[in-house]
Amino acid sequence: MSHTHRSKDKLVARIRRLKGQMEAVERALESEQPCGDVLQLLASIRGALSGLTVELMQEHLSEHVVQAETDAERRQAASELAEALRTYMRGE
Template identity: 45%
Template sequence: MSHIYQDKKILNRIKRLQGQLKALEQAVQQPETSCIEVLQQVAAAKGAMGGLMNELIESHLRQHVITDETAINEEELVRFLAILKRYN
């Protein structure tokens, strides 16, 4: 997957996720932080991880699975990616 190192979108998602996890770590160390606040932060981090997974899957499909430009069924690819996003 050597192409990933060039993808700024993926790197930005990872950096956002790191920020969310740092904030979560700090929140659980504060006695005044409510369980609901922590749960909201966990849900946000989970969503961010799902978004990262979706980007990686799409990148992999476009770079490695669909290699013949004339054989791409863009409509089917869009439907496949929508399903992944719905259940992730």
């Protein structure tokens, strides 16, 4: 069983919190809250999303790279992680 299946409930809860945070940004914009408040909300979302991303990357590294059964599986998992990191870093 994959690590995402084992921690599915926890991951889904984090996603739901992120959705709630995004909805808070929408409400803040709709109610014309000060931009400083909106920026703070966005900073919180970025932190939460980064934390989720790091958690999944760590689990992927542990499960699919470190514990891979074959060199081919290890190379594939490492390649997937490298591509995710490239994409993630472009957003920085």
